[in-house]
């Protein structure tokens with residue numbers, strides 16, 4: 001199986017050492033599935049995955065597109081996902097959510 005062109009990382013707030021979780025995971029419930037569907041709808045060559053805390057909690061929920069290294073904040077709605085995926089499709093990060 002070929003490797004994906006891009007990875008879309010979505011913070012799910014995991015931390016080591018028993019630290020309290022940040023809030024990203026609470027505000028992205030159901031959005032990973034929506035991202036997956038959005039990737040398929042647009043025919044993007046992307047893989048979506050959940051991550052540990054990305055240390056930007058005050059701006060969360062956080063989503064990162066690699067290898068572009070585009071970091072997005074306040075990604076807590078389908079409208080935000082649509083805007084970000086449209087930007088990935090166009091090859092330009094959407095400025096509304098860019099950190």
Ligand code: FES
Nearest residue numbers: 011022024054056
């Ligand atoms: S919990 Fe998401 S950046 Fe810390």
